[in-house]
Amino acid sequence: MNVRTRATTWALGLTALLALVVVVSAGIGHVTIPPRTVALILLDAIPVPVGVSLSGAVILPLVGSVPLPSVEFVTPFSTAVPRTAQIIVVSVRLPRILLAALVGFALATAGVVMQGFFRNPMADPSIIGVSSGAAVGAVATIALSLSVPFGLQGAAFGSAIVTAFVVYLLATENGRTPVATLLLAGVAVQTFLGAVISFLLLQSGESLRQVVFWLMGHLSGATWDEVVLLTLVLPLPFAVLLAHTRDLNVLLLGEEDAHALGIEVERTKQLLLVTASIVTAAAVAVSGVIGFVGLVVPHMLRLVVGPDHRLLLPASALAGASFLVLTDTIARSGAAEVPVGVVTAALGAPFFLYLLRTREVRSP
Template sequence: MARDVRVRAVGWSASLAAVCAVVMVLSAGIGPVRIAPMTVAQIVLDALPWLAFEVPHQATVIVQQVRMPRIALAAVVGFALATAGVVMQGFFRNPMADPSIVGVSSGAAVGAVASIALPALPFGIGLQAAAFVGAVIAAFGVYLIATEGGRTPVATLLLAGVAVQTFLGAIISFLLLQTDESLNRAVFWLMGHLHDASWGDVRATLLVLPPTFLVLLVYAQDLNVLLLGEEDAHSLGIEVERTKRVLLALASLVTAAAVAVSGVIGFVGLVVPHMMRLVVGPDHRVLLPASAFGGAAFLVLTDTVARSGSAELPVGIVTAAVGAPFFIYLLRTREVRRL
């Protein structure tokens, strides 16, 4: 049985990783200067030290320095948000849960808007660092509020998250009133964007994502057991409170790393896990990696749409425009059920 699960997990992960790679190659060819997919593939492979292809210099500069950093960041952020979405939906046993449910996105927004609106922050930290710190503090604060006597009831955690998000929303509104010529920049960040992506952003996110994702994979079976309820999970040998702390901390950390470099991008962590659950089933040992690669492909695709029009849109607008109707369709067809 365990071997069958591993085979399914590897098979779906490899298939969706291949789909993501194809979407990235196709996306890199789309723009004011069209580049053939085969040329893009050769440019990407030419960056490897043991391969060499004859490729046009102009196309190489466009792909490697202009388009691919943004595409790679979209893939990494989509991977992170979908991963966090799967964990949060399983953790709360609620199909409406998403990565922002414990205030991570709101905390990041406070940090980012504060770095824009205020003349100087302590220690000279920039926008992305401020967003990351704000996200981590918000998640930790929600956990402290909801924890009593060493236990953290899921219902209390959910309510604490709602209360903290509301409070942080008020702070964001106040900070926006303090901005002048920087208002557009703050609003643009809040909409979610990948406009100024760089390889440095990708590397910074990858410092957090791979190790946390691997630990979450280890806890995938425990997440399956938690779906039975905390009492049943405890009777089956799961250290419930410790497992909840680990899952919450890692999901919050992954979300914080993504939001810090991309702004608030909604619906990826909500819709993609549902899409993958319909295809691969509810077993988190398969669902977690499948959703991660599915999220990467989804955000690359939606960001391609966002930057392909006559006027570039924040990718958060496109994910909401695509995600909301799809989620309504799932609701109407009763495909969204209690986990």
């Protein structure tokens, strides 16, 4: 079976798994809704065309009045489910579930790229300080009651991108960006930004609870606007990364070998870093700092599909979406809701230690 066939098979299987997880998750909560009812509600959200009629007209030069076609749609299952269940699923639970899927998709994607880029199994999306940068912007906005364009999300995204750019500049010399130097620069900048965050916490006053809640990572209060925003932002960077999976495979051999095989090493590194940083920043801006998704999920999938990034990247992205939907379902299903970042850490850390002890954590 060739790579393309295997990638398609894994993508279809993991997409089906994600759909199943979404249906089950949408039925779980203080009001339990059967999976069949949830499935009917989701299918009902897709209008079915039943006919075309001519209504209205438009005046065209040299042609005159031309009738305009109007497509008639129906929602075939609207009478088969209770109205209350429809409101709960579509207006309350579905935005949060889809946002969780998109954030998990983004973090797992960035995790795969960073682990391959650094050839380090401990690398995650925040390794060059993107998450810390986003945290500084968000915490400053909350603690200091700042008014910034695009609100909290805009501040977090902007500060994350600036942080990634600063780390890259610090690590670059004479047109080259050594991976080891980039890693050390990222650690140094993260440490400094941690101090800034601690100072801002001291200044937060009554907003301290809100700041801590954001830093723990959460998806409560998710809106359709955030879902649409991530839906618009993520496809292009993901397509760019997917198109460079072969280059990422070659970079695993080392920069000298990659150059000998025709890869423009510095240009490729720049492109991978910028794109992965955008993906991470977009996710963190709407969800806060959620750990272990980009660290554990790529390992889980690498054990199953292998190290080839042409398979690993799309498989990890889809698995990351399912993983975060499941963990967020756990986070909101208790008597008192907890931030999803707490759940991912509680589940991810022991699993990662298990992989470490069984020697399943290896360099890509």
